[in-house]
Amino acid sequence: MSKRNSSAALKTEQQAHVFAALGDPTRLSLVAKLLDRKPHSISTLAEGNKITRQAITKHLTVLENVGLVSKIKEGRESLYELDPKPLKSLQEYLEIIATQWDQALNDLKSFLED
Amino acid sequence: MSKRNSSAALKTEQQAHVFAALGDPTRLSLVAKLLDRKPHSISTLAEGNKITRQAITKHLTVLENVGLVSKIKEGRESLYELDPKPLKSLQEYLEIIATQWDQALNDLKSFLED
């Protein structure tokens, strides 16, 4: 079919993984904490949470597996920082969807005005 | 602290539910099929899928629970159609995030240019 080069044209499968990674309140709040684009240690990210540090580590691994965060070992701590690419991709994906339904509405409008 | 009235200011918890609903390849493909904004029966939506109709029904229920689709019973069939509001909300949510990280980059830039 049509050829697209933008990152928004990734397979549905891939996008679903990113959606899934964001589909947990704990992980979404972790992403929110990382929005300052600065590296945060696991301990820092685990602060204030009700669940254990180990659980937080697992969530960070999930985010890392879909490329939403990257991990850098520095001294005795592991620093995580956000990678905006997958989020950008999702944004574009939703834009495409929005375009499609706007198109559907316009088609309907044209039809009704006929 | 700042007050926002847009639907993008919903709780993280709520957004996470929508992300989770989209975080499954089968469900995401169902949403794609519904993008024409027309009502589709369960059988129609199940066509071509490898999994059973009953499984599709469950996925549709998940989508319905987060408000992404609505169900209308017509005769002997159940018609599902897309509701774009939650998707719009997600889009705005991602836009806010994008704004935040752009801001972070600008702050960094200003700092470095100092």
Added chain:
DNA sequence: TCAATATGCAACAAAATAGTTGCATTTAAA
């Protein structure tokens, strides 16, 4: 009315998730 179509419902099983606890390892600091 009878048969085919479209769903609904419920019980069940397998697999993935989310979280915990306990202990080992590595690094920084007193």
Added chain:
DNA sequence: TTTAAATGCAACTATTTTGTTGCATATTGA
């Protein structure tokens, strides 16, 4: 060199998810 801090790793449990099968119910059409 001790101690405290930050993680890593593994085993284990509980819950949720995903999907199946079998059967019942409701509708449409010949």
